[in-house]
Amino acid sequence: MYGQYLEQVQQQKPLVHCITNYVTVNDCANIVLACGASPIMADEAKEVEDITSICNSLVINIGTLNERTVAAMVKAGKRANALGHPVILDPVGAGASALRTETVFQLLREVKFTAIRGNISEIKTVAMGSGTTKGVDADVADEINEQTLPEVLQFARRLAEETGAVIIITGKQDLLTDGVHSCLISNGHAMMSRITGSGCMLTCLLGAYLAANKTNLFAACAAAVAEMGLAGEMAYQPNCGTLTFRTRLLDAVSTMTGNMLDGGAKIEAL
């Protein structure tokens, strides 16, 4: 069932415009190619409107933001909104510096996002920017587990309603909600946190899936998150080093089929 969203990516081969950080940008470009789509990396304000206009979706990742690129993010985001393209936000390190937090708040004011993916800490910072996190909310758990799931889910649903975005909180388990539908995804492997870029790559994968599945946004997000986790499971070997794991992770994405994703996805509706 979820494999069809991957098959759409492979058939439509969408173009994904990525404004992303220079740490993991190569892995991001390669994962977009691996899943069957094509990446264009461009972050100069003078050209981002042209570039995003020929693409099918836009990914904004603030991992190594600077003044020049923040201006480009806003411009590209507005144009992508005007064109009806899916726009995905990865608020890397939101909360770690005033600049990151303020940039996230600015982006939330000026751009409408289709999906927002981060860890629980980053998503809590996003929630403050959306006006969601007040009083009790600020105390939402820092980890998703059986005990904390109900409160994190409630928090994420409210943020989804306020932003209109699919909220994707990744961690040991991944929680997704669009305010109406919600699910918990249990794919993945601990080695994914021992390489840089697992999160950034997933966000770019979301860019590809959403571009190719504009009428099934929530299910497409779930499929992308499950594919990334399943690729991590397939990549792991006992005693394997971290860079071999990275190679095998991208290899797994590049050889994944819809059937394999259907067979391996661990998605539980909430």
Add this chain to the structure above:
Amino acid sequence: MYGQYLEQVQQQKPLVHCITNYVTVNDCANIVLACGASPIMADEAKEVEDITSICNSLVINIGTLNERTVAAMVKAGKRANALGHPVILDPVGAGASALRTETVFQLLREVKFTAIRGNISEIKTVAMGSGTTKGVDADVADEINEQTLPEVLQFARRLAEETGAVIIITGKQDLLTDGVHSCLISNGHAMMSRITGSGCMLTCLLGAYLAANKTNLFAACAAAVAEMGLAGEMAYQPNCGTLTFRTRLLDAVSTMTGNMLDGGAKIEAL
């Protein structure tokens, strides 16, 4: 016969100054090292003249251009021209944004290039900047095949004459011409288009070959293009994932000898 140009690289170990994009820059540095040369990446206008002066060739790649780096490209290009260093242009995405197209036109006006490498679409944009593409020319085919070869060749020859550069159009087959000599190269593997950086890496390989073979520019370009394609053929394995393919591609370049290149090059004079 073509292997000698690789051997010159390995013996002379030229320094290649690369002003290139941050997506594939690591692969570019590694391929320059793999073929036996040394890379220096530097894109700050305040230092590019110093840097290019201690190098043997200059590669300009506009893949993630911005105002700051375009100024550096022009400065470095002029200095390299004054010093008689080979200068190679990779007009990544020319035609995809006004900024890229105008930057290519500016570079063509201010810098003399020894070689220009791109896909057919990018090279057509280059031709507009050189004043070559008018009327009928704008209709040159979008792909090189048996039918279209004569017209693409004629178009490329005219561009070579107007720019004084070796024109290298890469695709399933690669067409090279300096206006006088022309050839078609049939090395390569389809997997090369499933990773990011195949084109950027080839352009940097051209930088190494031209630096070490300044009296045989056309033949050196052909040898570099053939080596890249041959490495792709050697890298491929059935069912291999894309990142394993990338690793094996660079491994193949790093272990290639002149004899291997002579044995595997598929270069047909036109």
Add this chain to the structure above:
Amino acid sequence: MYGQYLEQVQQQKPLVHCITNYVTVNDCANIVLACGASPIMADEAKEVEDITSICNSLVINIGTLNERTVAAMVKAGKRANALGHPVILDPVGAGASALRTETVFQLLREVKFTAIRGNISEIKTVAMGSGTTKGVDADVADEINEQTLPEVLQFARRLAEETGAVIIITGKQDLLTDGVHSCLISNGHAMMSRITGSGCMLTCLLGAYLAANKTNLFAACAAAVAEMGLAGEMAYQPNCGTLTFRTRLLDAVSTMTGNMLDGGAKIEAL
């Protein structure tokens, strides 16, 4: 004995703030993760003070410096000094351009470094900035071997005294001194110079080790240098290509234990 410094990294999992070049930044982030620490890459002047404040050490690498990032280096360095965090300098290409040389001099004036790592040529440029290199000193040998060791050691000791930093000169053999203690490290493999980033990665590894071993700075530096070299020895296989070597190098760091480092380190006190 040296393995304990690695174990401290693995137990404390320090955060390392890296302002580094875009060529090898991905490898740098991955090696910091591989050794058990966590990297944060951030180079915007507006946020580097915030970022460095939540970290445990700071690495400054000038490999692809520009005006914007030099300002960030100075700001971050001052804040890290104020907080008592170890600060490590990698003067990539010092001497290759006036901008690089002047930037190194500026950094030496404005920031106090805990360790400085470079090849002999780069370290000689550093010495000119510290006022160390005058007259005879400018003639210090360009390579460390049995003949030149006494003079290079004397030169390095003086630089260590003047800067207060552990001086780390890497090459076929690596020379370390804090002015009082000195050692020669003979780990490593020639393949390390056939990939980009061996030096940059080591500097980031030093960032991790120093953050976790603040009361044993000299010994921690020696342990980090030995681990990098030992990983190179473990990574090598006959006929292996350069990108496979890079993968295996990072794999070796990610699976290294204190016992393995104790068993393989070749550190000779001078």
